[in-house]
Amino acid sequence: MNRFSSVWLIILLLLAGCQFGSDAGPSWFKGNLHTHTLWSDGDDFPEQVAAWYVDNGYSFLAISDHNTIAESERWLTIPEDHPRFRVFERYLATSPEEWVEWEQGVDTIRVRLKTWEEYSEVFQDPDSFLMMRAEEVTDQFEGKPIHVNATNIVEYIEPKGGGSVVEVMQNNVDAILSQGERLQRRVMLHINHPNFIWSIRADELAQLDGERFFEVFNGHPAVFNYGDSLRQGTEKMWDVVNTIRLRDGRPLMFGIGTDDAHHYQEIAPSRANVGRGWVMVRAGALTSDAVLAAMDDGQFYASSGVTLQDVSFDGRRYHVSVEPKEGISYTIEFFGTNSDHDPAPVAIKDPDSGELISYRYSEDVGRLLQQTSGAEASFEVTVEHLFVRARVTSDQVMEFPVSELELQRAWTQPVQPGQAW
Ligand SMILES: [Zn+2]
Ligand SMILES: [Zn+2]
Known part of the structure; x- marks a missing residue:
């Protein structure tokens, strides 16, 4: 073998190595899609914020300041x-x-x-860290905050307003999607913190077209993830939304976890800190296209501390396994709504003004179907089920909790019978 052929042999071996590398299958990437900096009401510089996520094992980040994409001289x-x-x-x-x-x-x-161009360039690394440009499109209707996150956009989106909560959401959803279509670019949008100032009800969320994601967990202390005595928490809301959407022929809505961090100077339950909520995405590559396509396919879970080893659904068997930690126990629960269920809601009205506060749905919406103690569980999804999702709860309190009662969790995405991943 002469010198040149040995060089080629090495090149071919390297190429073969790359080939084997790509056959290794998708990987899990940890990311946060909602956080703030001094460009709006966050209390640190964007480089400091991004550095925290790089240093803490995240693979991707979308800094989503209110109504800005950090492009001007400020x-x-x-x-x-x-x-x-x-x-x-x-x-x-x-x-x-x-x-x-x-x-x-x-x-x-x-x-x-x-600016975004300046700071993102410092952290972008094709092998280890992806930054996606984002904006929290910050709108309102009659004093109710309506915030929609736009991820992987390139142009600023002005809040569009509208004549009702649903119309404000839909107008902003349409504006985000139309930018993606016009620029031939994969963008992602999600509805933020529906219970912030009790601004968005489940029946309103359920009416949106072109919207696939909402925050089932948001780390801000003022967002009422768990509801109150009159209003649903975000998990029940999620199940109501999917019960209505599937009945109306809309696709499933997926749940994400985010920090919505604003405060980087003080760690306290009353502050909106980093490290509370994130998503783990199973994607073939660390690119915006691959990560967002995987999320569109439901190949991710939301987390506030629990890491999963595997989630799979073959059209019938929904299987979840946890990456166990020494001395920690886990409860795996499957929730769903039966396919013949009628979500007929009962209106809850303010006794004085008669104003609608929320709707109460029966316990059969998002009913607990199975509960298992341990690091692994499976559930048989049949035609009796409209959809099924899983939740894993650890016996450990979150690392930076808003309440001392807040246990670490993971939420996997809802599935429909026969529709394998
Ligand atoms: Zn917000
Ligand atoms: Zn926010």
Whole structure:
């Protein structure tokens, strides 16, 4: 064998190696799709926020500030006696020399926020970290906040408004989708924190077209993930939404977990901290196309602490296994609605004003179908079921909980009988 052929042999072996590499199958990627920085009401610089996610084992991040995609020239003025001055000092001290653009004034400093192009480039790494450009399209109807996250967009989306809660949501959903269509680009949208100021009811969420995702878990302390005595928590809401949607011929809605972090200076139950909620996506590659396509197919789960080893559905058998941790026990529950169920709701009205507060749905919507103690469980999904989903609860409290009672969980996506992954 001459020198050239041995070089080719090495090249062929390398190519074969790559081939084997791609046959290894999809991997799990951890990501957060909803977080804030000083570009809106977050309390740290975008580079500091992104660095936290890189340092804490995440593979992707969408910084979603309110009504901005961080594209203009923006200067902050910070008085030297303001608590934010220490945030600036830390930013300056931990950034490479010459990176921070700032000016000294009289008892104040001015600092320029890095744009998305500038800060994302520092962290993008095709092998290990993906940043997707995002915006929390922040709208309202009669004082009710209506926030829709747009991920992997390239142009700013102005809130569209509308004549009802549903119309405001739908108008913003349509604006996000139309940007994706116009630019021939895969974008993702999700409805944020429906129980924030009790702004969005399940029956309203169920009416949306083109919307596939909502936050079943949001880490902000003001979003009422668990509902109250009159209103459903987000899990029950999720089951109501899917019961109505499948009856109306719409596709299943999937549940995601996010931080919605705003506060990076103090870790406390009352603050919106990092590390509370995320998604684990099973994708073939760490690209926006691959990650978002996998999410569209339901190949992900939401988590507030539990890591799964595997989730599979062959059209009949729904199987979930946990990556167990020493000394920790798990409960695996399957929830679903029967296919012949009529979700007929009962209106709950304010006794004084007669105003509609919410609807109460029967216990048969999202009924507990099976409960197993242990790190592994399966459930047989049959034509009797409209849909089935699973939830895993650990006996450990979350790492940064809003309440001391908040246990670590994972929520897998709903499935329909016969529709294998
Ligand atoms: Zn929001
Ligand atoms: Zn937010």
